[in-house]
Amino acid sequence: xxxxxxxxxxxxxxxxxxxxxxxxxxxxxxxxxxxxxxxxxxxxxxxxxxxxxxxxxxxxxxxxxxxxxxxxxxxxxxxxxxxxxxxxxxxxxxxxxxxxxxxxxxxxxxxxxxxxxxxxxxxxxxxxxxxxxxxxxxxxxxxxxxxxxxxxxxxxxxxxxxxxxxxxxxxxxxxxxxxxxxxxxxxxxxxxxxxxxxxxxxxxxxxxxxxxxxxxxxxxxxxxxxxxxxxxxxxxxxxxxxxxxxxxxxxxxxxxxxxxxxxxxxxxxxxxxxxxxxxxxxxxxxxxxxxxxxxxxxxxxxxxxxxxxxxxxxxxxxxxxxxxxxxxxxxxxxxxxxxxxxxxxxxxxxxxxxx
Amino acid sequence: xxxxxxxxxxxxxxxxxxxxxxxxxxxxxxxxxxxxxxxxxxxxxxxxxxxxxxxxxxxxxxxxxxxxxxxxxxxxxxxxxxxxxxxxxxxxxxxxxxxxxxxxxxxxxxxxxxxxxxxxxxxxxxxxxxxxxxxxxxxxxxxxxxxxxxxxxxxxxxxxxxxxxxxxxxxxxxxxxxxxxxxxxxxxxxxxxxxxxxxxxxxxxxxxxxxxxxxxxxxxxxxxxxxxxxxxxxxxxxxxxxxxxxxxxxxxxxxxx
Numbered sequence: 001x002x003x004x005x006x007x008x009x010x011x012x013x014x015x016x017x018x019x020x021x022x023x024x025x026x027x028x029x030x031x032x033x034x035x036x037x038x039x040x041x042x043x044x045x046x047x048x049x050x051x052x053x054x055x056x057x058x059x060x061x062x063x064x065x066x067x068x069x070x071x072x073x074x075x076x077x078x079x080x081x082x083x084x085x086x087x088x089x090x091x092x093x094x095x096x097x098x099x100x101x102x103x104x105x106x107x108x109x110x111x112x113x114x115x116x117x118x119x120x121x122x123x124x125x126x127x128x129x130x131x132x133x134x135x136x137x138x139x140x141x142x143x144x145x146x147x148x149x150x151x152x153x154x155x156x157x158x159x160x161x162x163x164x165x166x167x168x169x170x171x172x173x174x175x176x177x178x179x180x181x182x183x184x185x186x187x188x189x190x191x192x193x194x195x196x197x198x199x200x201x202x203x204x205x206x207x208x209x210x211x212x213x214x215x216x217x218x219x220x221x222x223x224x225x226x227x228x229x230x231x232x233x234x235x236x237x238x239x240x241x242x243x244x245x246x247x248x249x250x251x252x253x254x255x256x257x258x259x260x261x262x263x264x265x266x267x268x269x270x271x272x273x274x275x276x277x278x279x280x281x282x283x284x285x286x287x288x289x290x291x292x293x294x295x296x297x298x299x300x301x302x303x304x305x306x307x308x309x310x311x312x313x314x315x316x317x318x319x320x321x322x323x324x325x326x327x328x329x330x331x332x333x334x335x336x337x338x339x340x341x342x343x344x345x346x347x348x349x350x351x352x353x354x355x
Numbered sequence: 356x357x358x359x360x361x362x363x364x365x366x367x368x369x370x371x372x373x374x375x376x377x378x379x380x381x382x383x384x385x386x387x388x389x390x391x392x393x394x395x396x397x398x399x400x401x402x403x404x405x406x407x408x409x410x411x412x413x414x415x416x417x418x419x420x421x422x423x424x425x426x427x428x429x430x431x432x433x434x435x436x437x438x439x440x441x442x443x444x445x446x447x448x449x450x451x452x453x454x455x456x457x458x459x460x461x462x463x464x465x466x467x468x469x470x471x472x473x474x475x476x477x478x479x480x481x482x483x484x485x486x487x488x489x490x491x492x493x494x495x496x497x498x499x500x501x502x503x504x505x506x507x508x509x510x511x512x513x514x515x516x517x518x519x520x521x522x523x524x525x526x527x528x529x530x531x532x533x534x535x536x537x538x539x540x541x542x543x544x545x546x547x548x549x550x551x552x553x554x555x556x557x558x559x560x561x562x563x564x565x566x567x568x569x570x571x572x573x574x575x576x577x578x579x580x581x582x583x584x585x586x587x588x589x590x591x592x593x594x595x596x597x598x599x600x601x602x603x604x605x606x607x608x609x610x611x612x
Contacts, residue, residue, distance in 0.1 A: 174414060177438035178368065181457035185374035236368055274367065275416040277392070302417070 002059050003139055015052055022048030035111045043101060043111060050093055051128065054086055058132035062140055083130040090125025091118060160324055171208060172266060175232075176201075182236050193235060200231035211258040218352045219254045219286065219293075222261050223247065229262055233269055240279025241269065247286045254293045255350040257325055261295065263314055264343060268299035272341055275302040293349040301341045315343070322347065360475065361388045363406040365397040365423070366436065367415045371457070375410050375436070378464040385468070394418025395517055401427045408471055410455075413437040418510070418517070426510050426517065430492040432475060434467050509537065511544040518544055522561075526575040526593050528553060530568035538595065563610055565589060565603035573610055 004014050025048070026040035035043065061082050065075055095118070098111055179201050186194035207225045211217045223245070234241050243265075261284070268282045280300035287294055315334060322330040326347060334343040362385050366372045372390050379385055388404055391397040394415050401409060401423070413420040413435055420435060435454035453467040509520040524539040530550040537544045546553075554564055564570050577590045579599065587599040589607070599607065 174438045177457050178371070181374065181438065181459075182368065182370040184458040185370040185377070188377050189370075189373060236370060238369060270416075 002056070003136075004056055004059070014056070015049075018048045018052035018055075019045065021051070029111065034117070039101070039105075039111065043098060047090075047094060047097060051090065051125075054089065054125075055128060055132045058082070058129060059136045062133060062136040067141065067144065079130065079133050082133065083126045086129035087122045087124075087126030091122040094118070094121045171205075175266070176205075179232050179236065186235070197232055197235045200228050200235075204228040204232060208259070214258055216255040216350070217258045218252070219247070219256050220252045222256060222258065223252070225259075226262050226265055229265060237269070237273065237279065240276070241273055242279070242281040244281055244283045245286075246284065248288065251286045251288045251293060251349075253352045254288065255352045256293070256347065257321065260318065260321075260345075261297075263318065264297045267314055267343075268297060268341070272299035272301045276300060288349050291349050292346045294344070294346050296342065296344045298340060298342045300339055301336065303338055318345075360385050360407040360472070361404070362386065362408045362410065363389050363391065363397070363400055363404065364410045365391045365394075365400075365415075365420070366410070366412040367392050368412075371412065371436070375464075378461050381461065381465065382468060394420070394423045397423045398426050398512065398517065401429055406432070407475055408432045408434065408468075410434050410436055422510055424495065426512050430495045432471065433495070434471055509544075509546075511537065511546050513544065520544060522557070523574075525562075525572050526591050526595060527569060527571040527597050529597075538593075541593070560610070563603070563606050565597060565599045565607055567600065569597045569599075569603075571597055571607075573607075576607070576611075579604065579607065 004010050022045040023041070025044040026035075026037065029035045029040040029044065030037055034040075061078065065078060095113060098113055101111075179197065183194050183197050183201070186197060204225065207221075207228065211221060211225065230241075230243055265282060265284075273279050273282065283296075283298040285294075285296045285298075315332070319332045322332055322345070330345065330347040332343070332345045334341065362379065364372050364375050364387060366375070369392075376387065376390075379387060385408075388406055389400050391400050394417050397409075397411070398418070400406075409429070409432060411420040411423065411433055414437060418426070420437075424430070424433065436457060436459070437454060438457045453470050455463060455467055508522060509525070511518045511520060520537060520539050526538045526540075528550060529536045529538065534545050534547045535550050535553060537546060550564075550568065550570055554562065554570055557570075561574070562570055562572055571589055571591070575591045575593065577592045579587050579589050582588050585601060587604050589597045589599050591597065
């Protein structure tokens, strides 16, 4: 895209500037006592017009030599010869136009083109063209940088989307295989329980597939997902695993990113309940207050230091996801007491109007 | 040759243990002598009962299956059971140590037992420390060595208790006759291991062997002082003093600079 010819306003400004230049040349000719005003203007304005078009072509010369494929010597040669051609054509035109005018006005030669003057015209044509070449070159360089930045920003966005996708779909494969093993054990012990577990597992996976694609889901859907997840885990861990949910009706309609509560429950089981010989109770509290949705998950932990596996990576993940979605508008914090682990998050409350 | 084999089942999930028990009914020559829910229980049971065969879950809370082996120094007669642990599975030499991927079938279970029986009749099952030439022992050694590269903590057994010592808290380790003393956070722990063995497991950029019988953590060193013409002492932040040999001094300075 030509920076001047493709933009009407710029083109107008450019033309006016050249006309002013024409007036200036006329003024100089008058001042040097080489011609009178009317003839000088008649001579210089069309020349300026021609010059404007000639100079704008410099852009295409620059474009023909992309930065990544030019050597200095080649560029210098091309630029010099282009400027030379420009100088010569300018010179020829000055001379020719002057002749035409002289013939047309049927007058004695009004503007005497001395060799001095011709050299001056040539140098002007050469220099102006060369300057235009350099200016366009700088313009193209900046344009390339801007373009690169734009592309980088776009790719950053894409990368973040991909990252979100990955963060979103992290269901622990251990969970699946262990559950299948439990079902396998139950078939000989308690066929009904095996069937119940199979169905809960299938429901859980079907739901994760359904919601993982979505940007936001209602809290109600997330809670249903958690119910199925816990149904499976309760068969695996038996009496060890107790849960208690306290969710206000208003909060249930809130829109939240999918899979934010389920990984927290998974964490609570993996790093809390599982390490306690007698197990314990996971308590989930969710309510809405002053435009914020507050979610808290509380679970007992063993006082002994646990396995070094998974150093809160899931929690860091959650924080990153929140940051990507809400920027500074959401908060995730956790604290580990001697026998209790508490996680709290707050995100902007968005009611789901479709309910 | 038809010796009865004693089996210990270790898994934190009751249903998983029940499944192994069910599969074991098909093998009347095997006696289940115990079930363990946690790694800690397993460590005690292995030491007390010395079973011929351990069915060992890798993914367990508190102590993983690999840490159980590390603590009991058991190197044979193990069948791992795991849901999905790519890291650990890569390390297996499949002919030496067997593992069962959950969920596993009776057929697969029987194969693993058959393999284990064969290995056990080859090896002297009297002691848990078998001849170092056996392939399964070597495979396990490799696995544990790889595992310990990402060691974050030291496990020390002491009279039926397991102490977990975070690596960051260690000031220095001192070699005695046939054991080492680990000094961390104002306490000392005894471990039956050679200093070189421990050194190999630790991060060389953090722990330096400053003397034939001393290993120090760089971050714990306050200063190095000369005591005579060619002997130095490292003064630790805890106030302890550790002898530094000439070679040790060079190593220490290389890391500190």
